């Protein structure tokens with residue numbers, strides 16, 4: 001290519017310049033400022049979830065390739081991109097482990113704060129893709145039993161004549177102590193099983209009284225009015241919100257734990273997303289005859305974090321309530337959902353109107369403290385035998401010695 005490729009990237013994509021700088025000239029902008037006027041000066045767009053990508057953004061611009069460093073693609077009109085002949089890549093699964101660990105940290109925190117056990121509870125997993133599929137075995141290792149609903153996977157298995165473990169959503173809601181959402185956000189035009197507004201008054205009414213509710217998928221899967229009512233009735237862990245980036249202040253106030261759509265923000269997951277896009281962009285360029293050396297992402301992540309310390313053994317190591325408290329005390333050394341919740345509430349409380357709240361929401365995400373996936377943590381000290389499986393396979397931390 002004679003003139004350098006003009007790559008316009010969301011400044012919130014870590015190492016975007018390192019990953020793609022060898023391919024062209026990289027310019028960084030906040031995702032919400034990637035407008036049509038900016039796209040007119042770009043050949044390639046690299047975005048995250050806050051940039052709506054559609055014909056209005058791209059038609060008539062030089063953009064020939066769009067990469068989204070995200071697992072979800074509901075901000076991208078993929079048929080429009082196909083129609084315009086614009087290449088597209090995204091990063092499915094890149095941050096799944098991060099979301100799983102946010103959810104596990106939150107479940108342990110809620111259990112510990114309520115003086116309840118996690119072991120022995122039933123977890124209803126709604127959607128068993130990259131996140132739900134990884135969450136289930138880890139929650140099982142914490143002693144939870146799993147009931148899952150996934151209509152697309154159930155239908156595919158049935159079409160192949162295969163048995164499957166899925167039950168209808170109503171059965172999940174009726175049978176479980178905790179319901180956690182891990183679906184994509186889809187409309188009826190996109191899927192026979194649309195999820196937009198899936199959780200309204202009826203779905204909540206079908207849940208057990210007092211059952212916990214977790215949403216780290218997309219805010220639009222849940223109806224805002226129903227959610228506000230439920231947040232007053234049951235422990236709700238909310239990382240995503242109807243109406244993002246301006247969540248309803250009352251719902252925030254009522255939530256057991258809240259955060260600004262950062263469940264997937266472990267550094268490992270974000271860098272993995274960058275690497276997936278960089279590889280896809282290289283493949284796209286190679287198809288047009290331009291080869292470039294692969295990007296080595298290892299330098300983008302620092303060394304492993306320091307070890308975490310096994311808390312003192314509980315008096316009764318077989319007591320599931322004490323076990324949840326012990327696991328929470330261990331997990332929170334790596335990553336504190338309570339600290340994130342406090343930071344979130346303080347920033348939103350300090351913000352005035354909707355515009356200020358939206359700015360605060362974006363700022364919280366931009367300045368999210370560094371977090372690593374738990375596989376990078378070694379646990380030092382004595383891990384009581386009944387908790388070893390929960391630490392190794394549930395939290396996924398390494399037991400030293």
Ligand SMILES: O=C(O)[C@H](O)[C@H](O)COP(=O)(O)O
Pocket residue numbers: 012047048049050069070071072073095261262263264265
């Ligand atoms: O879809 C995803 O990958 C996640 O929701 C991701 O964490 C969104 O983050 P953003 O692109 O908005 O920074």
